[in-house]
Amino acid sequence: MFVDKAKIFVKGGDGGDGIVSFRREKYVPEGGPSGGDGGDGGDIIFRVDEGLRTLMDFRYQRHFKAERGVKGRNKSMHGANADDMIVRVPPGTVIIDDDTQEVIADLTRHDQEVVVARGGRGGRGNMRFATISNPAPEIAELGEEGQERWIILELKVMADVGLVGFPSVGKSTLLSVVSAAQPKIGAYHFTTLTPNLGMVDVGDGRSFVMADLPGLIEGAHQGVGLGHEFLRHVERTRIIVHIIDMASTEGRDPFDDWLKINDELRLYDGNLERRPQIIVANKMDIPEAEENLSAFREKLAAYEAERAVETAASGGGDEGDDQAAEPLVREVVAISAASKQGVQELLYKVADLLDSIPEMPLVEEVVEVNERKIFRLNPKDDQQYTIRRDNEAFVIDSPSIEKLIKRTNFGSIDGVQRFARILRNMGIDKKLRDLGAEEGQTIRIGDYEFEFVERI
Template identity: 40%
Template sequence: MPPPLSATGPDRSGVAPLVDEAIIEVRSGRGGNGAATFRREKFVPLGGPDGGNGGKGGDVVIVADPRVRTLLDLQRHPHWRGQEGVNGQCGRKSGRNGADCVIRVPVGTLLHDVGTGCLLVDLKQERDSCVVLQGGRGGRGNAGFASATRRTPRFAELGEPGQHRSIRLELKLLADVGIIGFPNAGKSTLVSRISAAKPKIGDYPFTTLAPNLGAVVVDHATSFIVADIPGIIEGAHAGKGLGHQFLRHVERTTVLVHLLDFASSERKGPLEDFDRLNRELALFNEALSLKPQVVVANKIDVSEAREMCQELQPVFASRGVDLLPLSAVSGEGVERLLREVVAYLRTDGRVDAKAMSEPQRTIAPRPTERPTKIDVSFDLGYVVTGSVVEKLVAMTDLENPDALNHLQRTLDGMGIMKMLKSAGIRDGDFVRIGNFVSNFVDEDGDGETP
């Protein structure tokens, strides 16, 4: 009897299941605050402002690591955050930058922005990386605000808040050759025959519950990666059975080895199996059905299977398909199979590559900034929203009167006061920007915030 199937936990061998999708919440580190200090030193009167800048917050970086095989850890630990920058100090000493948050994923992982649905990057090579969020800028110390007309600024800037993003990770295994077929067709046996991989093999359907990768060495100059895809059943394109969640893993392959079980008495026949599986591929992704296939008649070590193969070879040939007889158990026909696979790969340029290109480091676009707008609410008053103005308020020390004066002048220079007047604001009405709430006073930008 076959062992019971487990969809979530490890199997009896203790091997964790392949998890090929996960959603994580990431946040970059906040920048350190600037310092509002003045030089105090003997024999140096009126030393002036010397507050240093805050350190930059840590980025969130996702790296393709060949030692990571699954997204299971990220599914269990979905929250990641960069380190905050250190505050600036006196003597114009800048704070230390926050450490980056490095997330390691398997090679072949695609990163999607959940909010927009856009693909950020495809980490398809070892050590490829992507900065998905950049850390917040460190706040400027009061030395950065000194000018000819403002010689003793008594305020500094707070650190820029970190950014937030939801990312969907999708793993597509990187293999040159994908072995497909219905359950119990002998796919795992073939992988163990042509490579050093040792997949679980049993005389019952669905022995393989996760794709297995194996490296096939043909000669000293030719090798390729083969993937054993778990058995696909009819209706897999619609989510039936185990095949649907693994069909994505054959999308990157160059050639498919279509394995047909010629010794099975349970199904209606190899020819119908061939048509049904190709139909599932086309319904899932039309491009899959257009990939070149090496069609293999497996288990010809059984006499009935060998006879059936001889009978059906002309039928397949009439469709333009060269049926290749093979026994994964005895090894008969394996050399011919490898020659045909290598021929396809040489045409595509996937073998004989002597060196990999340099790892790529990508910086993902920042989350979309919201434009500045004003909403009028009976309860809240005039609410100003927008990425730029909200960040400006978040970096202002709202308990410091000098900082509030600087904020008002900056908002006036950005045209916010004109927008409020155009919206019909009057003296005494409430204005809300993020955490900042104040009564509006029309002083043409020359007065102080009340």
């Protein structure tokens, strides 16, 4: 089964906790603090594996959680960092944040990778907090929580050649003739519901990957007939092979078919109009096809002449002018996929065109720097906060303070005092007094509530 979309949950590993410990060797009667730091949690990393072709594996596993870092140890020994979790995806996978719909990464190359959920940093042990005024601190940080999010995976087929056209024009038949692929073939619309890939051997030492994409219909760019599910796979192809039923077996005009499909491609993505395209006149073994082909060539020539006039009138088609942009190739090749007439000539033309254009399709890659962010207790950039009233309570909104709360061990008096000292140094105590906070009033920070206490 071909699966080209999946929604999964990812969570980086939590950092290990730092510990409170003191030296207790025989000849060190007043040993100092020796609590080690916790290890960092593992990252969730997506890596491209060119051996994969679908997102099938994500139908059975939808939750991915990396291991947490190891807790710190005594004698100043740090806990081990957790191993990163590597998740393999096929080339052509687009990773999207489900909440913001932001594209996290567009993975196209083998072994390309991106961090989609970072592990938390390990907490610091008490040896990190020793000062002249407090040489034996009983303070240790908890490990930072790993990043978690729901993401959407969308697969856009990576193929050199994409076969497009109305349903039942012979796309699957052509793929079955030129490759070892065995797509379902039937005399009814939408026989093909998912893309089929086949490796095509031209016969002169050259080869390429061809994709039989499900048939398009009018309104596909608006999602009609699962249009979006089909059209997104065209984006990855280097060449479009536009197959037309030149025998008009279903009573449609071949030239009208060509115009409608091109309109759908253009309306979905303007770049597809400029994608190299070869027009394949199929079913030429049927008597009516020759007459229709002659009429098609005449209409195509008139259309090209009309567009040339429009281009000249608009200023010669300056670069970046979408109205003047033309497909690079509009060559018509007559074949019969059923009898294999003209098929070899088509393969030669496709291979020659592939040799003359860039190796990979133009795709926008979103690069994420794979560097672990270092947690800082009180950097200037993290001193931003807002205070607002919520009935009788004061609410403090600050991501940095919420992060600090999660890393503070409130079971330790030293930890509580340190937390209060940081807030006081940030000016929060003074701001609360200015806003009218009184002894015993509730202060809410994230999911935590505290009582306001006047410091004497």
